[in-house]
Amino acid sequence: HAKSSARNSYRWFEGSMLDETNDKLEMASALRHALTRRELSVVYQPQVCLLEGHVIGVEALARWRTADGHSISPDRFIPAAEDNGLIIQLGEWVLRRACEDVVEMSAKAGVPLRLAVNVSPRQFQDRGWLDVVRRALADSGLPPEQLELEITEGIFMEDPREVVDVMDTVRSLGVGIVVDDFGTGFSSLAYLSRFTIDKLKIDRSFVADLAAGGTDAAIVDTIILMAHALGMTVVAEGVETLAQQEYLQARSCDVGQGFRYSAALPPEELIEHIGGSEASWRASDDL
Ligand code: C2E
Ligand code: MG
Ligand code: MG
Ligand code: MG
Numbered sequence: 001h002a003k004s005s006a007r008n009s010y011r012w013f014e015g016s017m018l019d020e021t022n023d024k025l026e027m028a029s030a031l032r033h034a035l036t037r038r039e040l041s042v043v044y045q046p047q048v049c050l051l052e053g054h055v056i057g058v059e060a061l062a063r064w065r066t067a068d069g070h071s072i073s074p075d076r077f078i079p080a081a082e083d084n085g086l087i088i089q090l091g092e093w094v095l096r097r098a099c100e101d102v103v104e105m106s107a108k109a110g111v112p113l114r115l116a117v118n119v120s121p122r123q124f125q126d127r128g129w130l131d132v133v134r135r136a137l138a139d140s141g142l143p144p145e146q147l148e149l150e151i152t153e154g155i156f157m158e159d160p161r162e163v164v165d166v167m168d169t170v171r172s173l174g175v176g177i178v179v180d181d182f183g184t185g186f187s188s189l190a191y192l193s194r195f196t197i198d199k200l201k202i203d204r205s206f207v208a209d210l211a212a213g214g215t216d217a218a219i220v221d222t223i224i225l226m227a228h229a230l231g232m233t234v235v236a237e238g239v240e241t242l243a244q245q246e247y248l249q250a251r252s253c254d255v256g257q258g259f260r261y262s263a264a265l266p267p268e269e270l271i272e273h274i275g276g277s278e279a280s281w282r283a284s285d286d287l
Contacts, residue, residue: 003117016058018096020236028084030066031080034172039067041062041063041065042083042097042098043265044058044059044061044098045265046061046274048257050254055261056114057146060116062077062090064077078142091120096140098117099136102140103141115142117150124151124166125158130169135144139172144174145174145176147255148199150180152180152185153181153184154187155211156191160194168213176199178201179197182202182203183203183206192226193230200223200227200235201235201236202220202234203237204236207237208238220247235255236248236253241254245260
């Protein structure tokens with residue numbers, strides 16, 4: 001009895017491992033093709049100044065639509081690309097494209113838009129990466145002051161000296177550092193004083209039920225106070241409702257990003273959106 005169930009569970013285990021390996025191999029080859037076949041694109045989600053109501057910048061978000069018309073979520077393909085190493089090429093492609101697009105969007109909008117780009121730990125640790133950033137800036141002509149790189153707390157669990165070096169170099173270029181999904185990692189807060197960080201981005205899970213006044217609200221309050229005490233700017237992600245916006249405004253959160261303002265859009269649509277929406281947010285929300 002025990003024997004047969006052991007054998008069954010062994011088979012099951014082996015089977016699922018094989019599936020997983022196949023999945024990964026398929027994903028890797030599909031991603032490799034995507035990179036060469038123009039299946040990837042970058043869309044831009046506006047970030048709004050909560051004091052004045054205007055768009056101050058955008059976050060670049062990668063999109064993958066396969067040749068047969070399926071969209072694959074970044075929550076699937078980014079971890080896969082991190083896993084198989086393709087994030088290095090994918091990340092470079094996104095950065096270059098985004099810098100070019102934002103130069104063009106800024107010109108069309110008539111204001112210098114800030115650009116936030118997500119960077120995976122694996123890119124951050126890659127030897128060639130700083131040069132990738134330098135070249136993307138030089139080739140696009142984007143002023144470094146307009147670029148900020150979003151990293152996650154996981155990076156602070158790597159070798160601190162190397163991380164400090166890369167961050168110092170990034171900042172010496174004039175590029176900003178943002179901690180994304182703040183509050184969801186497992187690292188200690190010590191890194192906040194050890195590294196020079198410009199912005200904290202409150203994870204959208206804390207913003208989700210803000211108006212309910214539960215413990216998440218206390219966390220949001222605390223993050224805003226702490227960030228300001230340390231001289232950092234605070235961005236709230238996942239702002240969907242007026243109630244959330246008002247809560248954040250009452251606590252002097254600097255910037256909001258979320259479906260309340262806009263989903264991520266292709267460049268042309270984003271320009272239209274900026275042109276038309278500022279006045280309406282102000283009028284309807286007293287922003
Ligand atoms: P993230 O950097 O935290 O990006 C914010 C995510 O929240 C985006 O999902 C965005 O579409 C979504 N979002 C924005 N506003 C709202 C809202 O009001 N409500 C809700 N529920 N969601 C909102 P997306 O585009 O699916 O990206 C998911 C994650 O994939 C990103 O999270 C980021 O970690 C990663 N990612 C996307 N593009 C890149 C990239 O080019 N490089 C790297 N390394 N990671 C990327
Ligand atoms: Mg991000
Ligand atoms: Mg985030
Ligand atoms: Mg997030």
